[in-house]
Amino acid sequence: SAVISQKPSRDICQRGTSLTIQCQVDSQVTMMFWYRQQPGQSLTLIATANQGSEATYESGFVIDKFPISRPNLTFSTLTVSNMSPEDSSIYLCSARPRLTDTQYFGPGTRLTVL
Amino acid sequence: SQQGEEDPQALSIQEGENATMNCSYKTSINNLQWYRQNSGRGLVHLILIRSNEREKHSGRLRVTLDTSKKSSSLLITASRAADTASYFCATDDNTDKLIFGTGTRLQVFP
Numbered sequence: 319s320a321v322i323s324q325k326p327s328r329d330i331c332q333r334g335t336s337l338t339i340q341c342q343v344d345s346q347v348t349m350m351f352w353y354r355q356q357p358g359q360s361l362t363l364i365a366t367a368n369q370g371s372e373a374t375y376e377s378g379f380v381i382d383k384f385p386i387s388r389p390n391l392t393f394s395t396l397t398v399s400n401m402s403p404e405d406s407s408i409y410l411c412s413a414r415p416r417l418t419d420t421q422y423f424g425p426g427t428r429l430t431v432l
Numbered sequence: 433s434q435q436g437e438e439d440p441q442a443l444s445i446q447e448g449e450n451a452t453m454n455c456s457y458k459t460s461i462n463n464l465q466w467y468r469q470n471s472g473r474g475l476v477h478l479i480l481i482r483s484n485e486r487e488k489h490s491g492r493l494r495v496t497l498d499t500s501k502k503s504s505s506l507l508i509t510a511s512r513a514a515d516t517a518s519y520f521c522a523t524d525d526n527t528d529k530l531i532f533g534t535g536t537r538l539q540v541f542p
Binding site for chain 1: 463472522524528529534
């Protein structure tokens with residue numbers, strides 16, 4: 319299994335600003351992912367965070383808006399740039415450890431943009 | 433959209449009753465995973481069932497998978513108030529990415 323922590327757990331931000339969310343896994347993992355959960359909705363994959371290379375973004379998400387870093391096998395960051403109220407969501411990090419198909423999720427970051 | 437569908441959207445039952453949630457998906461899959469989410473917090477992994485499996489148990493949970501119908505069900509037996517949460521299915525089509533269903537909100541009354 320994997321234990322995942324995220325910082326911050328929640329934040330309230332002004333439109334036009336940016337927020338960086340950190341994700342830390344307690345063990346080395348092959349795959350890390352970032353999801354968005356809009357209010358009352360299910361989860362949507364934003365991107366796969368690739369170690370040592372650029373993230374792979376899903377349709378509808380772009381690097382300029384959601385830059386992602388993954389400097390090593392246990393850590394990743396997601397930045398929500400130039401925020402608007404439509405970015406108010408829960409952002410979740412997940413990881414898939416080696417030798418397993420199970421994906422584990424962090425506790426999420428609840429973002430409110432005013 | 434490739435998102436799966438879950439039904440019912442919401443389910444209210446009394447403690448001790450069983451709760452059944454259904455999930456349908458659209459593509460061929462490697463496995464299907466069920467998660468629980470309490471009050472907009474992080475997701476807790478419940479169970480993973482592979483495409484070559486038809487049924488799996490874990491404690492009070494029973495999951496079935498019918499790949500010919502592209503559907504799965506989650507049964508929670510002898511429900512408790514603490515089972516109140518949203519439940520999501522998610523499919524892995526062997527691209528390492530999970531596609532989530534729309535979710536079922538379960539309310540268990542004491």
